[in-house]
Amino acid sequence: MFDFQRQPSRLHIFLAENGEGLQNAALLLGGRPWLRRVQRLLDAALTQTSVTRRVVRELHELRDLLHLEHVHELDRPESAYFAELDPSEPYVEEICLLAEALDEALETALRGGQQTMPSNQAVLS
Numbered sequence: 500m501f502d503f504q505r506q507p508s509r510l511h512i513f514l515a516e517n518g519e520g521l522q523n524a525a526l527l528l529g530g531r532p533w534l535r536r537v538q539r540l541l542d543a544a545l546t547q548t549s550v551t552r553r554v555v556r557e558l559h560e561l562r563d564l565l566h567l568e569h570v571h572e573l574d575r576p577e578s579a580y581f582a583e584l585d586p587s588e589p590y591v592e593e594i595c596l597l598a599e600a601l602d603e604a605l606e607t608a609l610r611g612g613q614q615t616m617p618s619n620q621a622v623l624s
Contacts, residue, residue, distance in 0.1 A: 510558075513604035514544050517597060521561065524594045528564050528580050537561060550608055558605055565598035 507515070514521070518541045525533040540557045544550065563569065570581035584591065 508550070508608060510550060510604045510608040511545065513600060514541055517600065518545075520593065520597050523590070524565060524597055525561070527584065527590065528567070528594070529577055530580055532576070533564060555605075555609070558601070562598065562601055562605065565594060565601060
């Protein structure tokens, strides 16, 4: 999907491999505004070799979306999107797995680790 000039970090690999899933989750949980926001985030994160503060801030916001942090705030659009979800659908489990994987990738990046891994090793098994 993206051509990395350096050995990519776990976070870069996670975003490259899960970009489509993150976009789908953002659309389901936050509508078109969140879809566009995730597309901008992916573009910014995957075209830079280091992770900027802005990207980290956006990743934390995405984490909050995936973890349903704002669904009980009735003045936020996320609550309406959440109300439309069917908990028995398989996409719910997929969103949970994405949220957990994003947590792990962020934790590694923020530990100062920006650890790299072989590009052929998948983040999600």
